[in-house]
Amino acid sequence: MEGNASLINAMADLGLKQAELAEAVNDFLRAHGYDGTVSDRTVRNWLTGKTRWPHPNQRAALGAVFGCTAEELGFSPPSARRVSTEPEPPVRRRNFFSATTGTAIAVVAPVDSRPARVGTSDVIRLRSGLDALMALDDNKGGHESLERSALAGADDALDKIQQASSQRIRQRLFSVAADYTATAAWSALDARQLDRTQRHLDRALYLSGMAKDPVVELRVWNSYAMLAYQRGQHVQAVDAGYAAQATAITRRDPLFASLAHARTAIGHATFGNRTAALRSLGYAEEALGKVSPDEPRPSWVAFYGGAELTAMTAIVRDRIGDSTQAEAASHRALASIPKQFRRNRALATTRLALAQLHQRDIDHACATASTVFDLMNGDPLPGRMRTLLGDFHRDLITLAPDAGVAQEWGDRFRVEWSRS
Structure with a gap:
């Protein structure tokens, strides 16, 4: 049949x-x-x-x-x-x-006055709200209203724990709360609200432990690695990448293993360890080749695949001084990142501009960087993107302080910055 x-x-x-x-x-x-x-x-x-x-x-x-x-x-x-x-x-x-x-009355209300028991269908409904938040993040990036919505979702899940129909449901509610809290952390991280990110990640790690959920645990360590990088704590970034690799889900699903290795590769590259960075990239590519696309996975990891690994490869290559290969990787990434991941496409475009700039291709670099503002289509730039564009502006002034095209780009950068 x-x-x-x-x-x-x-x-x-x-x-x-x-x-x-x-x-x-x-x-x-x-x-x-x-x-x-x-x-x-x-x-x-x-x-x-x-x-x-x-x-x-x-x-x-x-x-x-x-x-x-x-x-x-x-x-x-x-x-x-x-x-x-x-x-x-x-x-x-x-x-x-x-x-x-x-x-x-047996249908419309309980026979007695006890609170309704919370079961699997309630957990499913709670979890479905995460998908809407992740779609908003993919399009606009992290912002305060998304963060507040995620924290409200976590509170809703935790409020239901006392009515859970079984210990298994209790663990699932903890898992949902951990996922919502990790979403709030991610939104704060993308907005570069680093102290709030730290608080949310600490709580998300506790909740993932209560849930015994290795997927959320990996998600938290992945964000810890990114937080450490933004704070300039490069050793801690590598350590967080290794912690992500050690979670149980990486042994069961090679997609998560690939993400953990790729994040560790960026940490090694930032720390200046070329050999370790390229080795970790190799592990990430090898693991990704074993992924089954039909395996059900949470919406937060939908961004990761061949396109995102290529974008992360561009970051690694640029940081270890391989700017030509970084540019090529950025072009490949932009050719395959789905359009709904608008924020990720804008970040990859900024990385392409940086790779061109580091090859002293000033005109192309400024033209590429300008398209980031068009990609975001007038929406406020998330803090992480503003910082990356600030890095481009700083390098541009260092390498070509008197170039006319650099001055023109700087003028637009200041206008767009003030709008955000």
Whole structure:
């Protein structure tokens, strides 16, 4: 039988595995007075198309998890029952639950006054908010409102821990809180609010430990490495890269291993260790070649792949003095970084301008740097980008203080800086 592509895609969007979907459906069923009997095999039958029309209570549970109808999830009723394509009115659904459970109040409110228990479907809904924040970050970069939203998401997850239906759900809530806090840290880091970044990372590391979540732990160490670089603490940047490599997820998923090695390579290059930097880059490339693209992963790591590794290679090459190779790598990166990662494209463009400048190609470097402002399309420049453009301006003045094109670029830089 053909597989249920709609359900497969819906699960991929939420990063759900078969066992997790079964658990979410069972949570809903138990909360509404049913036995939670959905298993991995049940979900597998849905995915393969062997079960084309789940039981009514299972359809309601699937609707609660995914926020859409069974038909939208790729299921279809037997032809004899296909009377209308109109969605079932809410009153009819309430009547169904009333007839099944005996009283309508069993559906609309708990029988007793105890707080509703928090289960897998609640965790999924909390986690889905991270995707919207990461899409905003990809486009505009880090800013204060994003940071506040992320901290509010973390608080929401932590507030629900006392109502968790199991220890496993408690750990998942800690994981969600850690991810939101790491998102706040990243936003502060991109805005170059370094003290706030440190506080958020310290808390995110604690929460990831409570969650026993190695993915968030790696994310935190990756940000620690970037924070150390921005503070000029190059030894600590390398140490943070090694800590990221040591997390358990790098042994299970080569994508995360590649990211950790690439971050360590930048640390080595900044510290001036050419051999170690190129060795770490080699490890990053080797690990990336083993990645399975179909493995579900959190939205925060969607930026990383061949294009981003090439952009990081450009950084390493420029810092160890290989400006020609840095320029070539920057061109390759810009040819493949997806357009939705606007902030990353702007950063890669600035790196290209720096590589051209370090080859004394002043005219091209200034023209390239000017396109960064066009890429950001009038939005305020994130602090990290402002600092990088400041590095370009400083090097430009050092290398060509009297060049007319350098003075023209400096005038535009000051205008754009004042707008941000």
